Amino acid sequence: MKGTAKTLLILAFGIMLIPCLVFFKDKLQTNSVTLSDEVKILCEETGGITTLSRRDYLLYSTLSAISTDVSDETLKAQIVLQNTYLSHEQSLSLESLNGADLSDDETVYQKILTEDEASELIDNYDDVKERILSLIDEVSDEILTYKSSPIAVAYFESSYGQTESAKDIWGEDISYLQSVTCETDEDIEAKTTTLSADKVKEALEAAYDITLSDDYNSWLEVTVTSKGGTPLKIKIDGEVEVLASELSSLLSLPSQHFELTTQDDEFTFVTKGVGHLVGMSQAYAETLALEGENYEEILLYFFDGCKLQTVK
Numbered sequence: 557m558k559g560t561a562k563t564l565l566i567l568a569f570g571i572m573l574i575p576c577l578v579f580f581k582d583k584l585q586t587n588s589v590t591l592s593d594e595v596k597i598l599c600e601e602t603g604g605i606t607t608l609s610r611r612d613y614l615l616y617s618t619l620s621a622i623s624t625d626v627s628d629e630t631l632k633a634q635i636v637l638q639n640t641y642l643s644h645e646q647s648l649s650l651e652s653l654n655g656a657d658l659s660d661d662e663t664v665y666q667k668i669l670t671e672d673e674a675s676e677l678i679d680n681y682d683d684v685k686e687r688i689l690s691l692i693d694e695v696s697d698e699i700l701t702y703k704s705s706p707i708a709v710a711y712f713e714s715s716y717g718q719t720e721s722a723k724d725i726w727g728e729d730i731s732y733l734q735s736v737t738c739e740t741d742e743d744i745e746a747k748t749t750t751l752s753a754d755k756v757k758e759a760l761e762a763a764y765d766i767t768l769s770d771d772y773n774s775w776l777e778v779t780v781t782s783k784g785g786t787p788l789k790i791k792i793d794g795e796v797e798v799l800a801s802e803l804s805s806l807l808s809l810p811s812q813h814f815e816l817t818t819q820d821d822e823f824t825f826v827t828k829g830v831g832h833l834v835g836m837s838q839a840y841a842e843t844l845a846l847e848g849e850n851y852e853e854i855l856l857y858f859f860d861g862c863k864l865q866t867v868k
Contacts (some may be wrong), residue, residue, distance in 0.1 A: 589706060591643050591867045598656035605656050614638050614692045616668040622838055624684050630842045632695050632851035637709045640699040641666060644706040700855055701865040702732050712831025714839035716813045717742030724782045725801060725834050732859045735784065738840035746828050747810050753821040760792055763806055768793050773818050786813040786833065
């Protein structure tokens with residue numbers, strides 16, 4: 557049960573991982589590389605600040621971000637991304653954080669597990685913790701940079717056979733977040749989500765303040781897709797056009813790469829991929845690791861034009 561619970565946690569988190577457009581507009585540009593030995597996290601409710609060692613932050617954030625049932629090279633790639641994310645945030649020094657580096661607002665910042673949550677969710681936790689800490693010690697001074705600045709980190713669980721570009725999904729053309737092929741991801745079984753017309757109607761009317769027609773077949777129309785066939789924009793009942801990423805989140809779909817059929821007052825979404833589809837596919841990263849690629853090669857496959865930088 558612990559393994560199942562952890563998987564569900566990762567799935568829920570992976571879909572929401574980078575708060576998209578706001579993240580990139582407000583935070584993309586940094587001019588320095590920072591790695592502090594301490595990580596300060598603001599509690600939004602109380603205003604208090606919790607301090608962790610960077611080593612502990614990397615441990616608990618990595619456990620939040622990826623299943624530990626993968627190879628060491630995949631885990632090291634993920635740890636470097638967690639380190640890069642932290643460096644990126646510490647470079648910003650936002651006044652709203654009152655001296656902290658991050659906050660516990662999970663709509664803006666990555667979630668990290670607590671020690672108690674990790675020990676409850678993960679089988680053989682002590683052994684897993686020892687393994688992750690050992691890997692952290694191997695790469696703890698490395699981050700992924702583009703033109704000497706920490707990149708905006710993006711990763712997700714699995715693709716449909718390729719990743720999508722940041723421009724297609726979030727409207728920001730970022731040179732190192734382009735579409736790449738992930739051949740073996742195509743073999744991952746699709747997920748089917750079936751929703752009643754009443755449930756879809758309730759969700760759409762509440763979210764977009766509209767009154768839908770009686771013809772449920774006209775409620776959702778894909779108007780724009782990526783080259784890989786991922787829906788990018790959806791027209792609702794011929795009136796309101798929305799981002800497919802918004803719709804997939806609203807309806808709790810695993811990703812926005814779906815095919816839709818309607819029949820007998822039901823909407824059936826057959827979905828490939830899990831997450832926002834931008835950046836590193838953790839599933840294909842593991843394929844590359846099993847083929848003999850090391851963590852640097854894995855990262856550079858997904859983030860073209862970037863390089864590993866050692867920060868002392």
